[in-house]
Amino acid sequence: MTALELENLTKSYGDRKALDGATFTVGAGEIFGFVGSNGAGKTTTMRIVLGVLAADDGQVRRDGRPLSLDDRRRIGYMPEERGLYPRMRVGDQLDYLARLHGLTPAAARTATTRWAETLGVAERLGDEVQKLSLGNQQRVQLAAALVHDPEILVLDEPFSGLDPVAVDVMSQVLRERADAGVPVVFSSHQLDLVERLCDRVGIIKSGRMVATGAIDELRTTDRPRWEVTGPTDPRWLAPLSGARVLSRVPSTGDGDRYVVETTDGDGQDVLRAALAAGPVHAFGPSRPSLTDLFRHVVTTEEAGQ
Numbered sequence: 183m184t185a186l187e188l189e190n191l192t193k194s195y196g197d198r199k200a201l202d203g204a205t206f207t208v209g210a211g212e213i214f215g216f217v218g219s220n221g222a223g224k225t226t227t228m229r230i231v232l233g234v235l236a237a238d239d240g241q242v243r244r245d246g247r248p249l250s251l252d253d254r255r256r257i258g259y260m261p262e263e264r265g266l267y268p269r270m271r272v273g274d275q276l277d278y279l280a281r282l283h284g285l286t287p288a289a290a291r292t293a294t295t296r297w298a299e300t301l302g303v304a305e306r307l308g309d310e311v312q313k314l315s316l317g318n319q320q321r322v323q324l325a326a327a328l329v330h331d332p333e334i335l336v337l338d339e340p341f342s343g344l345d346p347v348a349v350d351v352m353s354q355v356l357r358e359r360a361d362a363g364v365p366v367v368f369s370s371h372q373l374d375l376v377e378r379l380c381d382r383v384g385i386i387k388s389g390r391m392v393a394t395g396a397i398d399e400l401r402t403t404d405r406p407r408w409e410v411t412g413p414t415d416p417r418w419l420a421p422l423s424g425a426r427v428l429s430r431v432p433s434t435g436d437g438d439r440y441v442v443e444t445t446d447g448d449g450q451d452v453l454r455a456a457l458a459a460g461p462v463h464a465f466g467p468s469r470p471s472l473t474d475l476f477r478h479v480v481t482t483e484e485a486g487q
């Protein structure tokens with residue numbers, strides 16, 4: 183069953199249209215990566231889900247019904263501008279947030295300890311937030327989003343500024359929450375990470391979703407692509423009609439590396455053309471990365487919805 187549905191969200195700030203019919207769904211137990219250029223509308227979308235901002239039009243639904251105030255209280259949110267009290271101690275803050283969401287004092291204490299330990303900040307529970315490094319503050323921010331055992335997670339750039347170990351910890355926590363059935367949506371500009379971690383992604387451009395789906399689905403193109411390492415003379419592909427070079431990376435070692443697009447076939451004609459031009463060191467199918475897909479959709483003027 184679909185856990186979270188955003189349908190046709192529209193929002194303007196004055197005469198600036200920030201969202202123009204944004205629509206996507208996040209299933210229960212699914213990690214959804216929300217990506218887009220600066221100013222594309224990610225934060226605006228997340229604030230609307232949280233209810234801190236009202237949409238001009240459209241709806242957010244949970245399991246098919248409009249998101250209620252009570253549902254919104256069960257969302258774990260990491261805001262882009264962060265939201266911790268700098269002079270409050272880490273432990274007091276987590277405890278306070280847990281109780282604010284309805285946990286008993288004893289349950290709040292247990293949850294505070296649990297999440298501080300999981301996120302590697304247990305030793306800092308007695309310190310003021312402002313005394314922590316930015317990365318550790320972010321770990322506390324995630325603990326703050328999780329301490330009330332939320333049923334939905336909405337995280338605005340949770341990975342920005344984290345060291346690789348903290349990225350691993352954060353990734354594991356998100357996967358573990360998703361495995362427990364929580365729909366997780368997070369925004370990020372770190373596309374390699376999104377590609378690794380997410381079950382599905384949505385790319386937003388100028389307030390409209392221009393691609394949504396599993397990365398493997400988005401990668402599927404009508405035209406096969408091949409990676410060839412070897413030829414150094416760029417004219418090697420000229421005899422092959424219908425094939426074109428998408429990229430060429432010069433190399434001093436095994437020859438240049440090409441990505442070639444063909445209209446159809448199993449690539450053997452590409453391999454033969456390459457071999458006719460000299461030794462071939464590597465040949466195989468090429469699959470676009472999320473970064474390639476992102477570049478493609480955000481630079482294509484009339485990308486479909």
Ligand SMILES: Nc1ncnc2c1ncn2[C@@H]1O[C@H](COP(=O)(O)OP(=O)(O)OP(=O)(O)O)[C@@H](O)[C@H]1O
Pocket residue numbers: 195198199200218219220221222223224225226227
């Ligand atoms: N409070 C506001 N008043 C006026 N315009 C705003 C406001 N908040 C956002 N905008 C505009 O709305 C558009 C969408 O902004 P939003 O912050 O949602 O983008 P974003 O995708 O989160 O960007 P980033 O990746 O830089 O965080 C931008 O053009 C932005 O300038």
